[in-house]
Amino acid sequence: MAKQLPLHFEFRANQTFNNFYPGDNQEIITHLQNCIAGTGEQQIFLWGKHGQGKSHLLQACCCQAYILGLSSFFFSFSNSALPDPIMLGGLDEIDVVCFDNIEHLAGNPTWEMAFFNFFNQHRDRGHKLILSAHRAPNDIAIQLPDLKTRLNWGLALKIQPLAxxxxxxxxxxxxxxxxxxxxxxxxxxxxxxxxxxxxxxxxxxxxxxxxxxxxxxxxxxxxxxxxxxxxxx
Structure with a gap:
């Protein structure tokens, strides 16, 4: 993958682990913190309905990485036009990469292949990958079989709604x-x-x-x- 400077993103100072109300999701926070610290899973997939805090938790992961002196990157996909996959260039060198709303890649063969290649290179370097979606990995309509398999690696955690x-x-x-x-x-x-x-x-x-x-x-x-x-x- 050609190396390039990843897209810039800004930390949201009000989206940390300390100001996330966990409810029944404290175990998820612990898994994410262990992942960032290198004492837990290398890959975590968060899923749950809209408005349950997935984006907040991914931003919190990046903030935690910063505190630990690690490089990090966050990007949220939308259901509008996808960016050029060239944005993945160089991300394999980032310690902690967080992708929000990963389901929007499904059905785009160019993006699926590009993400598959990024995934392999990033993982081979021993870096941490945290993904989120509104559905479980198996329920996302990814067409590339090898990528669908990889989305199921690591730990899949469902965010529990608050009572x-x-x-x-x-x-x-x-x-x-x-x-x-x-x-x-x-x-x-x-x-x-x-x-x-x-x-x-x-x-x-x-x-x-x-x-x-x-x-x-x-x-x-x-x-x-x-x-x-x-x-x-």
Whole structure:
């Protein structure tokens, strides 16, 4: 594979292991931390529904690698046009590579072959590969048999959704991380009247924080209703 400078990416400082609310996923965090430290699996495949924190955990892996003095790289594929596979050039030299939404490569023969070649070279160097998708490895429609086999190497871990009591605890945890308070009662109200996926809830917390600061008011349920009505949430 021709060597080139990989695409630049930025760490998201608010997406670390310390500010991820684990719920029933603490064992997954431990496996990821051991992988980065070189005391666990060389390859991990995370899967689960949208909004359960896969992207956060992959970013956290890169942050952890940085702390340990390792090189790292994160890229999230989308269902829009794929980038040129030449972006893989040089990634085989990176200590920790994280690819999010890997299922979007399925059915693209050029990308499947390019990723297969990258996979082999990266693994031969003893580096760590962490992948994520909305489905388990066997359920992804990869056409290249050898690549499909390799996606099943290592450890496949399903992210467990948070129960309602954990979602409320996660809201409280996230709000504390952001520097403000939200009561369990207010958290229950948001779950009932707004959204249940964490990505939407985190975005809402940003709006609530700004509104609370601007109005210099605590997040009572009447105030939450006012904010949501004013923002057409």
């Amino acid at each position: 309602d009591h954990d979602r409320i605890a996660a809201l409280t945890f996230k709000a504390n991380q952001m520097g403000f308070e939200i009561s369990p009662k207010a958290g229950r109200f948001l779950l009932t009247h707004y959204a249940r996926d964490l990505a939407s809830l985190w975005a809402l917390l940003e709006k609530l924080d700004q509104a609370s600061l601007a109005a210099k008011r605590k997040l009572t349920i009447p105030f939450l209703k006012q904010i949501m009505d004013d923002n057409h949430v």
